[in-house]
Structures are given as structure tokens and as C-alpha cells.
Amino acid sequence: MKYLFINSVAGFGSTGRIAGDTCRELMAQGHTCTIAYGRKQEGYEDVPTVRIGSNLTCRLHGLRSRLLDDQGFGSRASTRRFLSWVRQYDPDVIWLHNLHGYYINLELFGYLRTCGKKILWTLHDCWSFTGHCAYFEMAGCDKWKTGCGSCPQKGAYPKSILLDGSRRNFERKKALFTGIPNLTLIVPSQWLQHRVEESFLKEYPVEVHYNEVNRAVFKPTPGDFREKMGLTEKKILLGVASVWEERKGLKDFIALSRLLPEAYRIVLIGLKPEQIQALPKEIVGLPRTKNVQELAEVYTAADVFINPSLEETFGMTTLEANCCGTPAIVYRDTACEEIACRFGGLAVERGAENLLKAVLTLTKEETL
Helix, strand or coil, X not given: CEEEEEEEEECCHHHHHHHHHHHXXXXXXXXXXXXXXXXXXXXXXXXXXXXXXXXXXXXXXXXXXXXXXXXXXXXXXHHHHHHHHHHHHCCCEEEECCCCCCCCCCCHHHHHHHCCCEEEEECCCCHHHCCCCCCCCCCCCCHHHCCCCCCCCCCCCCCCCCCCCHHHHHHHHHHHHCCCCCEEEEECCHHHHHHHCCCCCCCCCEEECCCCCCCCCCCCCCCCHHHHHCCCCCEEEEEECCCCCHHHCHHHHHHHHCCCCCCEEEEEECCCHHHHHHCCCCEEEECXXXXXXXXXXXXXXXXXXXXXXXXXXXXXXXHHHHHCCCCEEEECCCCHHHHHHHHCXXXXXXXXXXXXXXXXHHCCCCCC
């Protein structure tokens, strides 16, 4: 069979790796695959790709979204050129991933409605059924259940600095995304499944497929990280993120660092230079690494992995740490709870004090 994957990025970030790994598996089975992407390609020499638009069209789409709050409704000309290519490629299966990211126009669904193809859509966040945001838990907003408007997260990704188009976006998405024949939704957690079933996408069958990592890479991997960082006598509490935005819990790590005894040291990977400079001395801050072997060594060296993210639909870093033999502490009522508890980790209520209690439990320390 011939597959077409569509994602905002290729070979970059968790969604790029997930789409790429699925593509490689299908190619190994004899299928033909191509990944169409919008903004960034990295490390995909072994997978056929085609780009939708260009750097310029992505910038123009992003600018339009910043001003008009209509993410997904730019890139009209490049999307039409792409659809012309799709008709020539003539795939049997179209597998959607992230459609936000300033690269494709949602008129794509006009084609999907009539193309007669089998369509799969893997949701990595909640953007598909809201009028603006990709996550809504921190804001405590449930307008997505009935109809958005007066968005409390207009300044969150995909950020708008001018208009609030959330009501219009909600209605346009609902009209475009519903009534598509042969569409199956795939989600990485029961947490996201429950929310999809409360949204306007509830008409579609929903399958829960937990994300996987490359177990040949993410496994207990000895290394010299402790020696290199001068942490041979410390108990390492590790946090990893591609982008340390507010929802990832950086503030909770800083609060936790003030409560920990001297025997512990927090190590955070994926920080920007300015974030590293602003850290207290009790935290070791490191930039993002592209070397997965090195990352596996760090996961293995840690005593506990902590993911205090407030909004997650899965939590790949939690699974990566678990596969390297390191137990995880996560917050309750996030999808990370489904992962951590399968591997002997703990899910706690939010707050640095609760993280501290869990750390002491997992490291067998009864008192400070």
C-alpha cells in the first residue's frame, strides 16, 4: 500500500520521530511511504519527504496568525500546489499528524471529504477541537465542549497579538473536521481519548495507541555523565524537555531545589542559554542534545526522573526515562500518570512539597 504522512515537522521533536518511526516500520513491511512536512526537516535521509510550502510561506502564515488569530487558514496557494501533488502521488492511506504549525491550509479537508481514501489522524494535543489553544488544563477552560470565544489563552501558542478569532475558528474547524468518511482518530492516551469523546470529534472511532520509543536506544546505558558533571556523590533528579515553557513545570523544579537536602542535585536538559543563566546554583542546566545515545546515558545515570508538566497528552520523556530503568514522578490528572505508574513510578498532586515527598519515597529517604 502507498501511505502519505502529513506533519508539521520531519525528524524533529517527538511528533517528527513518531511519524518517522511509523513510516520506517511500514517501509520495512514493503509499503511505500512519503512524509509531507511544513517547517523543519532533520535526520530523514532514509525516508522520502516532500515539503509543503517554504520558509517564506511559513513566516507569512505565522504573521497572519499573530494578527488575525486564524492558525490553519493561511498557506492557501502552497496547500493547493501540495494537493495537486497528492493527486498525482495517489496514496491509499493518508495519515495526518500535527496540522498546526503555520504550514498548511485546512481546505485540505475539502479534498479529504471527497477523495475516497482511508484517513488516519493521530492527535498529539487538543488543538483539533478548540478554537485556539493546544492545551486548556492550566487555564481551567472548558469552552471547547460547547463553543469557544473570549479566549483566555489568546497569548498562548498559537499566539495572537491582535484579534481573538477563537469563536470563528471553533465553528470553522467543526464544519471542516466533521462528516469525513473513513476517518479514524488515534490518540496516545486514555486522557486524550476522554476529551475527544466530549468534543465535536466524538462521531469518529477513537483508538488509543500508546507512543513507543526505540528500545534499542532507550535502555539502561552506562556512561560517565556523573563523573563529567562532578555528581558522583549526588542523587540526581532529572528533567528533560524540548522546550521549557511554563506548562512544563520549570517553576516547580526551582521551588523543589530550595527544599532538597545537599545530597540531591537537579539536572535539567533542553534549556535555552538565558534560562540556564537564571537558574539557582542548586540546579544544573544543560541545553538540548540531539545525541540520543548521550540522552540515554543521562536517563540511566539519574536516580529519579521528574516530569511536573501540567498539560501532557502522553509524555515521551517519561517513557524514555522508564525504558532506561529510571522511575518517574509525575502529576496526577495528566496522561503522564498512565505511563509512570506502569513502570513503578508515582503520580502526585501538584506542588514542590508533593514532589519532595515522592522523591524521598523513591530514594528510600525517610527524613531530610
